[in-house]
Amino acid sequence: xxxxxxxxxxxxxxxxxxxxxxxxxxxxxxxxxxxxxxxxxxxxxxxxxxxxxxxxxxxxxxxxxxxxxxxxxxxxxxxxxxxxxxxxxxxxxxxxxxxxxxxxxxxxxxxxxxxxxxxxxxxxxxxxxxxxxxxxxxxxxxxxxxxxxxxxxxxxxxxxxxxxxxxxxxxxxxxxxxxxxxxxxxxxxxxxxxxxxxxxxxxxxxxxxxxxxxxxxxxxxxxxxxxxxxxxxxxxxxxxxxxxxxxxxxxxxxxxxxxxxxxxxxxxxxxxxxxxxxxxxxxxxxxxxxxxxxxxxxxxxxxxxxxxxxxxxxxxxxxxxxxxxxxxxxxxxxxxxxxxxxxxxxxxxxxxxxxxxxxxxxxxxxxxxxxxxxxxxxxxxxxxxxxxxxxxxxxxxxxxxxxxxxxxxxxxxxxxxxxxxxxxxxxxxxxxxxxxxxxxxxxxxxxxxxxxxxxxxxxxxxxxxxxxxxxxxxxxxxxxxxxxxxxxxxxxxxxxxxxxxxxxxxxxxxxxxxxxxxxxxxxxxxxxxxxxxxxxxxxxxxxxxxxxxxxxxxxxxxxxxxxxxxxxxxxxxxxxxxxxxxxxxxxxxxxxxxxxxxxxxxxxxxxxxxxxxxxxxxxxxxxxxxxxxxxxxxxxxxxxxxxxxxxxxxxxxxxxxxxxxxxxxxxxxxxxxxxxxxxxxxxxxxxx
Ligand code: GCU
Numbered sequence: 001x002x003x004x005x006x007x008x009x010x011x012x013x014x015x016x017x018x019x020x021x022x023x024x025x026x027x028x029x030x031x032x033x034x035x036x037x038x039x040x041x042x043x044x045x046x047x048x049x050x051x052x053x054x055x056x057x058x059x060x061x062x063x064x065x066x067x068x069x070x071x072x073x074x075x076x077x078x079x080x081x082x083x084x085x086x087x088x089x090x091x092x093x094x095x096x097x098x099x100x101x102x103x104x105x106x107x108x109x110x111x112x113x114x115x116x117x118x119x120x121x122x123x124x125x126x127x128x129x130x131x132x133x134x135x136x137x138x139x140x141x142x143x144x145x146x147x148x149x150x151x152x153x154x155x156x157x158x159x160x161x162x163x164x165x166x167x168x169x170x171x172x173x174x175x176x177x178x179x180x181x182x183x184x185x186x187x188x189x190x191x192x193x194x195x196x197x198x199x200x201x202x203x204x205x206x207x208x209x210x211x212x213x214x215x216x217x218x219x220x221x222x223x224x225x226x227x228x229x230x231x232x233x234x235x236x237x238x239x240x241x242x243x244x245x246x247x248x249x250x251x252x253x254x255x256x257x258x259x260x261x262x263x264x265x266x267x268x269x270x271x272x273x274x275x276x277x278x279x280x281x282x283x284x285x286x287x288x289x290x291x292x293x294x295x296x297x298x299x300x301x302x303x304x305x306x307x308x309x310x311x312x313x314x315x316x317x318x319x320x321x322x323x324x325x326x327x328x329x330x331x332x333x334x335x336x337x338x339x340x341x342x343x344x345x346x347x348x349x350x351x352x353x354x355x356x357x358x359x360x361x362x363x364x365x366x367x368x369x370x371x372x373x374x375x376x377x378x379x380x381x382x383x384x385x386x387x388x389x390x391x392x393x394x395x396x397x398x399x400x401x402x403x404x405x406x407x408x409x410x411x412x413x414x415x416x417x418x419x420x421x422x423x424x425x426x427x428x429x430x431x432x433x434x435x436x437x438x439x440x441x442x443x444x445x446x447x448x449x450x451x452x453x454x455x456x457x458x459x460x461x462x463x464x465x466x467x468x469x470x471x472x473x474x475x476x477x478x479x480x481x482x483x484x485x486x487x488x489x490x491x492x493x494x495x496x497x498x499x500x501x502x503x504x505x506x507x508x509x510x511x512x513x514x515x516x517x518x519x520x521x522x523x524x525x526x527x528x529x530x531x532x533x534x535x536x537x538x539x540x541x542x543x544x545x546x547x548x549x550x551x552x553x554x555x556x557x558x559x560x561x562x563x564x565x566x567x568x569x570x571x572x573x574x575x576x577x578x579x580x581x582x583x584x585x586x587x588x589x590x591x592x593x594x595x596x597x598x599x600x601x602x603x604x605x606x607x608x609x610x611x612x613x614x615x616x617x618x619x620x621x622x623x624x625x626x627x628x629x630x631x632x633x634x635x636x637x638x639x640x641x642x643x644x645x646x647x648x649x650x651x652x653x654x655x656x657x658x659x660x661x662x663x664x665x666x667x668x669x670x671x672x673x674x675x676x677x678x679x680x681x682x683x684x685x686x687x688x
Pocket of ligand 1: 168169211212289328372400536
């Protein structure tokens with residue numbers, strides 16, 4: 001059914017009797033929502049429980065606003081405040097911070113208590129997730145978010161100008177927000193559906209337009225549309241944010257300047273912010289990409305990036321809003337003939353000296369690696385550089401460089417190489433995830449963002465299986481220590497049912513998928529080797545070099561890799577904390593998977609594995625393509641266990657992936673075989 005795709009992991013499919021096993025006899029007979037007002041998340045929670053339990057268990061429960069019949073059991077859902085008002089005190093184990101919840105199904109009643117309404121809604125989804133997975137265990141616990149910022153970013157364009165698509169780097173159809181000719185859509189029916197999915201994974205904010213922002217989002221007609229989008233997300237506890245174009249006061253507002261220190265400009269933005277909060281009182285904040293890839297910014301006026309960020313921040317601080325200011329600032333016209341030039345250095349070079357100058361409600365939003373969502377990158381050194389500044393990480397659910405949803409690539413294992421990385425700040429254990437939750441540098445604000453880029457496709461992202469990445473993003477933003485395989489098991493049960501073979505097959509394939517993709521694309525930290533000039537898809541190793549974009553490999557006939565050492569290269573290794581810097585400075589201590597990221601070495605250089613670089617390329621490409629070749633065969637074993645529509649949809653994609661991985665394998669291997677002149681010891685790679 002098409003709607004199975006739209007429901008994502010919230011299908012509420014009926015459990016079989018063998019899974020409910022007698023649990024239904026003394027199941028609750030009503031839902032009690034304390035102080036639920038129409039349109040508020042608590043009301044949503046009660047309704048969702050009603051719909052979910054009807055679907056999963058086939059039971060019809062009434063919703064009321066107080067406990068009337070003491071003889072039957074209820075599911076009570078409330079904020080902590082309302083619960084206390086009604087019952088005099090809270091259960092002992094309730095220990096909540098903002099957005100957290102308590103869930104207990106011990107005792108006669110099931111109790112769901114949120115620190116706020118949003119938390120109560122999260123608790124309702126958690127309870128439904130248990131039921132949908134046939135889990136009737138007795139539990140009683142509080143859970144709280146690791147970090148307050150858990151936002152989706154949509155790169156939706158107002159205009160479908162044919163450059164990068166109606167959703168930039170989106171592979172799931174046209175925008176759910178805009179009509180492609182400059183306006184918010186008339187039909188916004190997808191918005192609450194997305195709100196529901198986001199709420200169920202505890203994502204509490206969404207930026208609704210592209211970081212390459214079009215000022216016409218501020219047009220008279222679009223104000224109503226933006227307000228409507230906010231109204232549709234509100235019942236789900238999802239607040240909206242907006243990307244701004246720095247030059248708007250001039251290009252849209254008709255002023256003669258966009259200097260962030262010019263009073264007229266400040267007044268203009270203040271007017272925008274005031275109108276925003278009048279229309280959307282719970283507006284979450286702005287997202288700003290400035291002075292990057294041709295976007296305007298404060299540097300035009302010799303003002304600092306902090307001046308720019310703070311200007312916006314001051315206009316929304318009184319309203320409680322925040323500014324997510326992107327660290328993705330670099331020169332895309334860099335001189336590739338300069339051995340010491342390095343795009344990877346840009347973020348630290350721009351931001352380090354501004355540390356301490358940002359207002360308290362500015363959060364610097366940092367891509368996970370120093371370049372751009374590549375298949376393997378070291379963590380961005382900026383995370384261990386900014387001590388006085390709130391920070392959030394930017395991940396990508398949309399698979400821009402990672403197969404664009406035509407390849408199965410389950411991303412959490414990649415994300416966890418970054419989140420778990422020990423940055424060794426001041427020689428102490430300091431994992432990236434503990435920077436993001438504010439613990440390392442004692443910050444209140446911080447967290448997680450992901451470029452999601454869902455669209456009007458019935459699968460949202462373009463492929464059913466890619467939805468596991470969206471699901472896992474929310475789960476990890478709440479608790480980054482979760483096991484990525486366990487998250488996937490939950491997702492698979494919710495999405496495809498409780499069958500063991502389905503779960504085990506999808507788990508095994510998914511966990512092998514990122515290593516396989518890395519194997520048949522770019523190895524040893526050389527980056528993905530996709531076409532970088534336009535599509536970011538398919539093999540094009542030659543496109544990396546000899547242009548200003550800076551994703552260089554420095555490959556020639558004898559050697560390959562970026563020399564990022566302090567001793568002889570770009571100095572990038574030295575941007576890390578001393579222990580990490582020392583590790584990356586030397587080939588002896590650099591892990592193989594980042595060898596070519598940090599070092600320029602001969603193709604015959606021997607890795608820790610004992611293989612040469614070139615032979616590693618050859619072998620990895622064969623191994624990766626071999627793994628991908630197993631995917632359609634393994635999926636075939638699920639015929640009849642997954643409904644035909646989704647079965648065929650994925651079979652088609654996995655078959656394509658298996659074929660495309662051969663294209664990748666041969667394109668990359670033959671390219672470097674030709675360039676290096678070194679044959680494959682197993683004699684598989686052709687020479688042209
Ligand atoms: C990538 C992507 C662009 C995007 C940019 C950004 O380079 O290809 O489409 O605008 O990142 O994150 O700002």
